Amino acid sequence: MKRTKKLLMVGLSLVCAVGLFAGCGNSDSGNSADKTYELGILQFANHGSLDNCREGFLQGLKEEGIEEGKNLNVTYKNSGSDAATDNQIASSFASKDMDMICAIATPSAQSAYNAAKDKNIPVIYTAVTSPKLAGFVDDSDKNVGEITGTSDLVLADDQLKLITDMMPKVKNVGILYSTSEVNSKAGIEAYEKAASKYGVKIITQGTSSAADIPMATDSLVKKS
Incomplete structure (x- = not known):
């Protein structure tokens, strides 16, 4: 012991x-x-x-x-x-x-x-x-x-600031996340909380496996 x-x-x-x-x-x-x-x-x-x-x-x-x-x-x-x-x-x-x-x-x-x-x-x-x-x-x-x-919670505020500084005309920010991990919820909530400060909308698309990522990415692009 x-x-x-x-x-x-x-x-x-x-x-x-x-x-x-x-x-x-x-x-x-x-x-x-x-x-x-x-x-x-x-x-x-x-x-x-x-x-x-x-x-x-x-x-x-x-x-x-x-x-x-x-x-x-x-x-x-x-x-x-x-x-x-x-x-x-x-x-x-x-x-x-x-x-x-x-x-x-x-x-x-x-x-x-x-x-x-x-x-x-x-x-x-x-x-x-x-x-x-x-x-x-x-x-x-x-x-x-x-x-x-x-x-390792993402610093959503800092990341959105960087995105809007680099792309001032951005309106939608897409996030691809894993539906099988509980931490995805915390990350998305952090982005959604900070989004209004930078005048952007958070659009999400979940995926349950690595094999689904290409299809989920295509879906996310269409939503955005």
Whole structure:
């Protein structure tokens, strides 16, 4: 249990900078060098930004004295954007009593939390847009269990400002989103809230799978 708490403490110091070096918290990692930690990393898909989250997390652990190949064993799995595979991998991690699970993207984080919560395995998430909608925090914004992480909620106001600065005559802004991810709702709401400030209308089109993206894009273009 002590080594689990130690790895959790280091993990908490890392989530302050997703994809970058750890920049907050106590850098004193104590006697971590004489222990070997088991870390499971569950990533939802192959994507540059998600890869950066994974690499940055491992780099941050290294900065804190916990390094793969020395005192850290890493089991990395990618679910290939498949929810069922996500659940299988998360269950496998939980059954192996990992010291910690790092889950990258909302679906993977939900799978990891559901699988690990009864095993008291801490989960650190990254690339989660709305922790509240995902079920990781309660109405008072407190963590619901041994889970914490960072949100990548889009800065809709800044993005719409950039769009209207570059295209002053723009009237409609189209957003293609995944209907299977709860964080899509939070992102769309942020854009809709900021839209009136810039005199634009938000037009949305949902898609349930990668195969549907071309058709959904065509539909969105016609709406716009």
